[in-house]
Amino acid sequence: xxxxxxxxxxxxxxxxxxEHTTKHFDAIIIGAGLGGLLSAAxxxxxxxxxxxVERLPHSGGRFTAKNFHGVQVSTGAVHMVPFGSxxxxxxxxxxxxxxHHLYDADVFGSFHVHGRQYRSRGLLGVxxxxxxxQFAHFIRLGCRMFLKKLPDQQRQMxxxxxxxxxxxxxxxxxxxxxxxxxxxxxxSLELHQxxxxxxxxxxxxxxxxxxxxxxxxxxGEITKQLEQLVQIYNGxxxxxxxxxxxxxxxxxxxxxxxxxxxxxxxxxxQAPLVVSDxxxxxxxxxLENRRIRQAEVLKQKYAEDHSFKATANDDVQEAVGLKIxxxxxxSLIPHKGIMYCLDTRRIAGMVQPTNSDPTLAPDGxxxxxxxxxxxxxxxxxxxxxxxxDLRTLFGTDFDRHCQILTMGxxxxxxxxxxxxxxxxxxxxxxxxxxxxxxxxxxPSGYLMVEGVAQSVNNxxxxxxxxxxxxxxxxxTDRRVRRNVMQPPSRLNALxxxxxxxxxxxxx
Ligand SMILES: Cc1cc2nc3c(=O)[nH]c(=O)nc-3n(C[C@H](O)[C@H](O)[C@H](O)COP(=O)(O)OP(=O)(O)OC[C@H]3O[C@@H](n4cnc5c(N)ncnc54)[C@H](O)[C@@H]3O)c2cc1C
Numbered sequence: 001x002x003x004x005x006x007x008x009x010x011x012x013x014x015x016x017x018x019e020h021t022t023k024h025f026d027a028i029i030i031g032a033g034l035g036g037l038l039s040a041a042x043x044x045x046x047x048x049x050x051x052x053v054e055r056l057p058h059s060g061g062r063f064t065a066k067n068f069h070g071v072q073v074s075t076g077a078v079h080m081v082p083f084g085s086x087x088x089x090x091x092x093x094x095x096x097x098x099x100h101h102l103y104d105a106d107v108f109g110s111f112h113v114h115g116r117q118y119r120s121r122g123l124l125g126v127x128x129x130x131x132x133x134q135f136a137h138f139i140r141l142g143c144r145m146f147l148k149k150l151p152d153q154q155r156q157m158x159x160x161x162x163x164x165x166x167x168x169x170x171x172x173x174x175x176x177x178x179x180x181x182x183x184x185x186x187x188s189l190e191l192h193q194x195x196x197x198x199x200x201x202x203x204x205x206x207x208x209x210x211x212x213x214x215x216x217x218x219x220g221e222i223t224k225q226l227e228q229l230v231q232i233y234n235g236x237x238x239x240x241x242x243x244x245x246x247x248x249x250x251x252x253x254x255x256x257x258x259x260x261x262x263x264x265x266x267x268x269x270q271a272p273l274v275v276s277d278x279x280x281x282x283x284x285x286x287l288e289n290r291r292i293r294q295a296e297v298l299k300q301k302y303a304e305d306h307s308f309k310a311t312a313n314d315d316v317q318e319a320v321g322l323k324i325x326x327x328x329x330x331s332l333i334p335h336k337g338i339m340y341c342l343d344t345r346r347i348a349g350m351v352q353p354t355n356s357d358p359t360l361a362p363d364g365x366x367x368x369x370x371x372x373x374x375x376x377x378x379x380x381x382x383x384x385x386x387x388x389d390l391r392t393l394f395g396t397d398f399d400r401h402c403q404i405l406t407m408g409x410x411x412x413x414x415x416x417x418x419x420x421x422x423x424x425x426x427x428x429x430x431x432x433x434x435x436x437x438x439x440x441x442x443p444s445g446y447l448m449v450e451g452v453a454q455s456v457n458n459x460x461x462x463x464x465x466x467x468x469x470x471x472x473x474x475x476t477d478r479r480v481r482r483n484v485m486q487p488p489s490r491l492n493a494l495x496x497x498x499x500x501x502x503x504x505x506x507x
Contacts, residue, residue: 024049025050029053029275030278031055032056032277035437037052039277041096041230050233059223059239060075061076064223065218070361079215080213081450082450108121108211113129113342114343131174137167150196160192181348189421190375204445213356252272252431253273256271256274274435319421320374321373322382323406345388348371353369374411382409435459439451454484461483464480
């Protein structure tokens with residue numbers, strides 16, 4: 001659906017009439033995704049004049065939803081926040097006074113394996129489906145991952161290789177499937193695509209911060225609240241307006257050139273600060289007055305190969321996925337967390353967000369969302385395998401009670417992650433005053449929207465450092481408060497052993 005929307009956006013660029021008007025701002029934000037909205041809100045709170053330019057007719061990017069027959073069908077996220085009410089996003093929303101409520105998961109997860117679903121309140125609950133031998137290896141792996149320092153030569157090692165060196169993978173199939181399904185659901189990556197250091201850092205953070213949560217009202221609710229906040233502070237959000245070029249002089253950013261898609265007019269905005277929420281590939285394109293088209297990215301990336309490796313002239317490696325929204329007459333997942341799928345061919349995990357917020361679907365119905373990594377170039381086959389998985393998971397209940405609402409692929413310029421976990425790029429480009437935020441600049445260990453929120457903290461720290469330097473030079477030095485959030489106590493991790501972790505119980 002969104003791929004089509006993007007292609008349409010690209011196709012409507014010709015026949016431009018140019019008007020020469022220039023408006024001045026303190027900061028211009030490219031893209032009204034979560035990263036753009038959070039950055040704008042933070043800058044507005046600091047008294048800056050801010051404009052957000054968004055090419056689609058709505059804000060929120062991949063973190064919002066459309067109402068489809070009474071169901072909140074999301075543009076990306078499965079209405080879930082990875083570290084729940086204790087996480088970086090929730091912390092930032094509280095700091096901004098954005099009303100929101102998160103329903104923290106009441107379980108570590110459930111695991112579909114051996115043809116049935118095992119509910120696991122805490123980490124130790126995995127013993128139920130692993131059995132004694134694999135569980136012993138699980139404990140040993142846990143100690144290696146969390147209690148010992150990872151040797152330097154193992155840090156960049158792909159996690160599947162590291163696992164192979166620790167256990168006999170043939171004799172521990174469910175243990176390997178446990179790691180694979182979590183990586184596919186949470187990171188949209190196969191185990192060979194993520195480094196051991198990144199898996200360990202991300203898991204440690206998850207244990208310290210807490211369980212994932214479903215957003216009350218769905219992810220569109222947070223977007224709506226952020227939009228309102230921007231308006232309260234007199235910030236401008238220009239929808240259906242596309243940035244065509246980032247303007248610069250002598251390696252300093254000076255503003256952007258935009259096109260209003262409704263009127264076809266172009267204008268220039270000036271600002272000493274431009275924050276881009278659209279990832280490095282599209283940002284670098286705009287610096288060269290070049291627009292990146294979804295169709296071209298897909299053609300280039302998937303033309304000949306089946307390996308999904310970046311090509312030589314395009315070294316941005318995104319995470320790709322396929323998501324299905326399902327409406328069911330009956331409940332199929334009995335908790336507020338994630339059901340990981342260990343005995344499927346494609347689907348890695350599913351959630352039933354209506355267990356937390358029933359208003360996400362019509363009365364008496366349940367919304368289920370499945371997610372998987374796209375593993376081949378053949379999208380039709382990926383869809384067929386997903387359908388087969390749904391029948392494996394739910395048997396005849398699937399055909400009797402479920403209706404598929406949407407089934408969409410997320411890749412190219414509308415991916416699951418603009419840059420794969422652990423491969424993120426630095427937030428500062430060579431052009432002074434130009435910064436990146438969003439899911440291409442996630443700090444290590446912070447996944448999805450937690451990474452987006454932490455990227456905004458990172459950007460704010462860089463700005464504060466500049467102000468601090470100027471203050472020192474002018475003799476008005478004062479202490480700067482750091483924005484990047486530090487993880488909570490290590491002791492929180494212990495709670496995971498027997499029950500859903502520290503943040504649960506608050507909701
Ligand atoms: C299938 C799927 C499932 C996911 N599940 C989860 C989940 O459960 N939990 C979670 O935390 N995260 C999840 N994510 C990831 C999450 O959605 C993203 O990390 C997050 O929304 C990214 O926000 P962003 O602001 O970085 O980018 P985006 O949301 O992509 O925002 C960028 C915006 O810039 C606009 N834009 C692009 N080019 C231009 C231009 N030239 N001019 C003006 N505007 C432009 C775009 O239209 C877009 O609105 C999921 C993603 C997908 C796709």
